[in-house]
Amino acid sequence: MSSRRHSIAVIAGDGIGQEVVPAALQTLRLVAERHDFALDEREYDWGSDHYRAHGRMMPVDGIEQLARHDAIFFGAVGAPDIPDVETLWGLLIPMRREFDQYINLRPVRTLPGIPARVVGGDDIDLVIVRENVEGEYSSVGGRLYPGTPYAAAVQEAFFSHRGVTRAAEYAATLAESRRRRVTSATKSNGIIHTMPFWDEVVAEVMQRHPDVTLEKVLIDALAAKLVLAPASFDVIVASNLFGDILSDLAGALAGSIGVAPSANLNPERRHPSMFEPVHGSAPDIAGQGLADPIGQLWAGAMMLEHLGEQAAADEVVAAFEGCLRDGIATPDIGGRPPRRSSRTRWRRGSGS
Amino acid sequence: MSSRRHSIAVIAGDGIGQEVVPAALQTLRLVAERHDFALDEREYDWGSDHYRAHGRMMPVDGIEQLARHDAIFFGAVGAPDIPDVETLWGLLIPMRREFDQYINLRPVRTLPGIPARVVGGDDIDLVIVRENVEGEYSSVGGRLYPGTPYAAAVQEAFFSHRGVTRAAEYAATLAESRRRRVTSATKSNGIIHTMPFWDEVVAEVMQRHPDVTLEKVLIDALAAKLVLAPASFDVIVASNLFGDILSDLAGALAGSIGVAPSANLNPERRHPSMFEPVHGSAPDIAGQGLADPIGQLWAGAMMLEHLGEQAAADEVVAAFEGCLRDGIATPDIGGRPPRRSSRTRWRRGSGS
Ligand SMILES: CC(C)[C@H](C(=O)O)[C@@H](O)C(=O)O
Ligand SMILES: CC(C)[C@H](C(=O)O)[C@@H](O)C(=O)O
Numbered sequence: 001m002s003s004r005r006h007s008i009a010v011i012a013g014d015g016i017g018q019e020v021v022p023a024a025l026q027t028l029r030l031v032a033e034r035h036d037f038a039l040d041e042r043e044y045d046w047g048s049d050h051y052r053a054h055g056r057m058m059p060v061d062g063i064e065q066l067a068r069h070d071a072i073f074f075g076a077v078g079a080p081d082i083p084d085v086e087t088l089w090g091l092l093i094p095m096r097r098e099f100d101q102y103i104n105l106r107p108v109r110t111l112p113g114i115p116a117r118v119v120g121g122d123d124i125d126l127v128i129v130r131e132n133v134e135g136e137y138s139s140v141g142g143r144l145y146p147g148t149p150y151a152a153a154v155q156e157a158f159f160s161h162r163g164v165t166r167a168a169e170y171a172a173t174l175a176e177s178r179r180r181r182v183t184s185a186t187k188s189n190g191i192i193h194t195m196p197f198w199d200e201v202v203a204e205v206m207q208r209h210p211d212v213t214l215e216k217v218l219i220d221a222l223a224a225k226l227v228l229a230p231a232s233f234d235v236i237v238a239s240n241l242f243g244d245i246l247s248d249l250a251g252a253l254a255g256s257i258g259v260a261p262s263a264n265l266n267p268e269r270r271h272p273s274m275f276e277p278v279h280g281s282a283p284d285i286a287g288q289g290l291a292d293p294i295g296q297l298w299a300g301a302m303m304l305e306h307l308g309e310q311a312a313a314d315e316v317v318a319a320f321e322g323c324l325r326d327g328i329a330t331p332d333i334g335g336r337p338p339r340r341s342s343r344t345r346w347r348r349g350s351g352s
Numbered sequence: 353m354s355s356r357r358h359s360i361a362v363i364a365g366d367g368i369g370q371e372v373v374p375a376a377l378q379t380l381r382l383v384a385e386r387h388d389f390a391l392d393e394r395e396y397d398w399g400s401d402h403y404r405a406h407g408r409m410m411p412v413d414g415i416e417q418l419a420r421h422d423a424i425f426f427g428a429v430g431a432p433d434i435p436d437v438e439t440l441w442g443l444l445i446p447m448r449r450e451f452d453q454y455i456n457l458r459p460v461r462t463l464p465g466i467p468a469r470v471v472g473g474d475d476i477d478l479v480i481v482r483e484n485v486e487g488e489y490s491s492v493g494g495r496l497y498p499g500t501p502y503a504a505a506v507q508e509a510f511f512s513h514r515g516v517t518r519a520a521e522y523a524a525t526l527a528e529s530r531r532r533r534v535t536s537a538t539k540s541n542g543i544i545h546t547m548p549f550w551d552e553v554v555a556e557v558m559q560r561h562p563d564v565t566l567e568k569v570l571i572d573a574l575a576a577k578l579v580l581a582p583a584s585f586d587v588i589v590a591s592n593l594f595g596d597i598l599s600d601l602a603g604a605l606a607g608s609i610g611v612a613p614s615a616n617l618n619p620e621r622r623h624p625s626m627f628e629p630v631h632g633s634a635p636d637i638a639g640q641g642l643a644d645p646i647g648q649l650w651a652g653a654m655m656l657e658h659l660g661e662q663a664a665a666d667e668v669v670a671a672f673e674g675c676l677r678d679g680i681a682t683p684d685i686g687g688r689p690p691r692r693s694s695r696t697r698w699r700r701g702s703g704s
Contacts, residue, residue: 156509188436192493221600
């Protein structure tokens with residue numbers, strides 16, 4: 001009998017989510033056994049099929065159902081025949097917001113066997129702390145005079161003192177357990193009104209962390225600096241939109257976004273946190289056994305860490321790093337198509 | 353006596369603007385002579401010194417003074433002791449807006465002798481068409497409850513049918529003279545209200561250009577794709593903020609942002625257009641003879657092109673490409689410090 005039990009909601013979702021979630025779960029169950037705890041999994045078949053059948057991505061009481069679990073293990077949503085606004089606002093965004101998952105944590109590291117795409121990229125080891133519930137992704141906005149030559153659309157970005165404070169506080173505390181450097185992504189040269197506010201609040205928070213060095217960099221220069229000095233970053237704190245862009249960018253520089261994980265955290269644990277890969281449902285490669293499971297698996301490791309199972313989490317990371325070192329890899333990171341069936345292991349090089 | 357005369361307002365501005373503008377003008381004057389036209393230059397000593405003396409970046413009637421010229425040749429503004437909001441809204445942004453320079457054109461190419469920073473980057477040849485007067489850079493925004501725990505800041509992004517139409521139209525027409533591909537930078541997955549509108553207007557415009565292929569890519573995926581397939585892009589059309597980020601990113605991938613030029617165009621020529629490098633005033637290296645003049649010079653070539661002096665423009669580009677091929681380069685692109693004075697030419701390698 002396992003001594004510790006964790007209740008997990010599993011939502012594989014759409015596209016390659018249906019492939020990488022089961023693959024990742026196999027490994028998670030194995031380490032759970034080895035570390036003497038149990039994952040009480042409950043599967044939810046929500047997503048685009050549910051939408052096609054019921055006109056909703058999840059049941060009306062979906063959020064309440066999820067609220068009972070310790071964590072949510074999520075694949076991806078999105079299908080070519082359904083507008084993104086339905087798939088995302090119907091499932092992904094409500095989880096982030098209703099559960100106040102205000103930190104989106106996105107580590108990016110150069111992994112063994114995955115060549116970096118950029119000069120000097122071999123030692124990338126950074127974490128993006130993305131504010132995850134406000135900023136440029138506010139629900140306020142709409143259209144004027146639609147269908148006329150005077151048509152226009154507006155979007156309100158909203159940054160609160162509380163929202164920026166807690167993101168910066170999380171980043172500073174994280175930096176204290178790492179290389180003690182925080183880079184704040186900004187655009188505060190007087191053009192965008194919210195960004196000088198962002199800077200002030202970040203600076204206020206950093207005063208409480210005198211051991212951490214703060215550097216603020218304009219988002220355009222920061223994108224360039226990630227290319228020119230990718231190994232120089234430790235913790236990057238960024239708004240919702242800037243964090244979104246920087247995490248795909250950093251992932252690509254390190255070699256692949258297929259391996260990048262993402263933890264949507266409610267740090268106070270008042271609500272379940274949610275763990276997903278950075279990649280999406282990738283309908284173009286779905287069903288062909290081509291999807292890279294590492295992003296999902298790494299997200300699983302972050303989930304185990306969040307549940308207090310650090311040793312098991314470390315073992316998961318060591319396992320996929322070992323595979324990569326041994327040349328077991330999907331095509332996105334240089335693996336070759338399998339010889340016989342899609343269940344054959346991917347292997348880099350001659351495959352012999 | 354020259355047969356053609358062009359009236360140019362010259363604003364070197366701050367920091368390295370004071371170095372690269374005179375350097376670039378030397379070359380422009382030379383080609384003017386060779387191609388039998390004259391540049392009637394008028395220098396304006398506006399910028400941070402003017403601000404320190406008069407509390408303004410330019411005189412009250414500055415815009416009217418500039419309006420009399422055919423084009424504006426601009427260096428950079430920004431000084432450590434003056435808030436960016438003053439330097440930018442006091443000079444750079446009024447030029448863009450008052451002269452309705454709604455297209456910001458930013459070519460990015462791998463240049464001879466400048467190694468790309470990214471795998472596959474040797475054949476980068478793209479142009480970013482950035483919407484330059486609306487979008488995320490609107491003047492609407494501000495703060496609530498400042499100084500309290502309930503403080504917040506808001507910023508309104510505003511996209512008009514006219515604004516998006518003319519940017520997309522410019523991009524499509526440009527693509528017709530190039531490789532006939534337009535990539536539209538978006539974030540239309542239902543999160544940001546303005547972006548589905550952007551998509552619709554872009555699609556509407558592209559219907560009038562059936563020979564041009566349109567691909568829309570979410571900004572996060574686009575940042576990654578620029579890294580993973582940098583040579584696959586032709587024309588990228590982007591909003592004010594996305595274009596800002598993408599141009600620094602693409603410049604860095606191609607090897608340096610020191611060489612990147614930028615044309616702020618009023619295509620109808622109702623008002624003067626303005627030509628500047630993508631880089632800023634770089635106070636950290638100002639006055640040391642380290643600044644790369646190529647960004648400014650290339651901006652000068654774009655100005656000559658805009659003035660109808662295509663042959664002269666081509667010669668300027670051929671000239672700096674020739675220098676680069678010969679190994680004459682500043683430190684940002686691998687050159688070594690000069691031996692004797694900062695007037696010595698930069699040379700890559702042993703310098704012998
Ligand atoms: C799907 C989309 C709404 C989402 C985002 O922008 O947050 C995704 O890009 C991500 O990074 O998780
Ligand atoms: C200085 C700043 C306002 C400007 C911008 O963001 O437009 C600059 O980054 C640029 O790209 O020209």
